[in-house]
Amino acid sequence: MPTSLPHEHSLRGAALRVTRPRLAVLAAVHQHPHADTDAIIRAVRTDLGEVSHQAVYDVLRALTTAGLVRRIEPPGSVARYESRVGDNHHHVVCRSCGAIADVDCAVQETPCLTASDNQGFVIDEAEVTYWGLCPTCSTSSEHPLKRQARKDSRA
Amino acid sequence: MPTSLPHEHSLRGAALRVTRPRLAVLAAVHQHPHADTDAIIRAVRTDLGEVSHQAVYDVLRALTTAGLVRRIEPPGSVARYESRVGDNHHHVVCRSCGAIADVDCAVQETPCLTASDNQGFVIDEAEVTYWGLCPTCSTSSEHPLKRQARKDSRA
């Protein structure tokens, strides 16, 4: 079993009690970047046996609130979680298969904060979602047309 | 009654049949930028009397597919619709009250497309969501602390 000590430290550092489900969820998020709740539930159950979905939801919320994991909600997808936090990175989402990958923005600091007119809002963060095709989908036999095909089939 | 001729033209231009529900939905989206489906349903019913929610969902999907309206899904919010299409603008979302406003990106063309490492993805669009506080919330008595307070109360 891979060492869970680092995760234990993370939890203590966030003033959260160390429990088996929490360690398992934390491990699952680290091992499966961008996994959705269901995938995490399955991973946790593989680890610990039966665990209620409610427990996983609660843990994910606690970890998210504590800043140990980050919740992302790509349009058209359910909530997903990742362990990279506080490094201002963004995501590319494949229009065809939904795959998600991390990208560091060209501008290392919060990007595009220079909106031409901020409408009087006090902006503190910019979140960027890139849309396109993943390596697999862009090179597969069916070329970029699939994108339109998918849109149509949903109409 | 405000002229609905322009909307009628839009529909015909998109090869969509002109129906009362469609005209009403189109008008509602124009009159209430960033409205969610429920608000649109209410607006349409004020206009036409009883209209099934299913009809509104269908119409919104048809209009979105046709490119007459744009669907946006800010994380933590339900789907919303707007009539500005094809001008590559982005959105600011208030962390406190959820208000949404349009912002034109500093770079007029697709912004931030120069991800430092695109992971092999073929990127064709970048969508930016700015997070902050709207004018009302940022000047109201309760300062930026509310943001944390809200997070906590949801834990």
Add this chain to the structure above:
DNA sequence: CAGCCTTTCTTGACTGATTCCAGAAAAAGG
């Protein structure tokens, strides 16, 4: 302008993700 075919609307049930609730169980701290 009547008729027909296709698209769209109505109705009503249903799904799937997420949350709420209340009692049972388990950690942390002393």
Add this chain to the structure above:
DNA sequence: CCTTTTTCTGGAATCAGTCAAGAAAGGCTG
């Protein structure tokens, strides 16, 4: 070891959005 505090369980509820089948309306043709 005991109390307090927090978490876990199991089940029910909520809510946006979707499916399906039949009724109604739009638009084209003769």
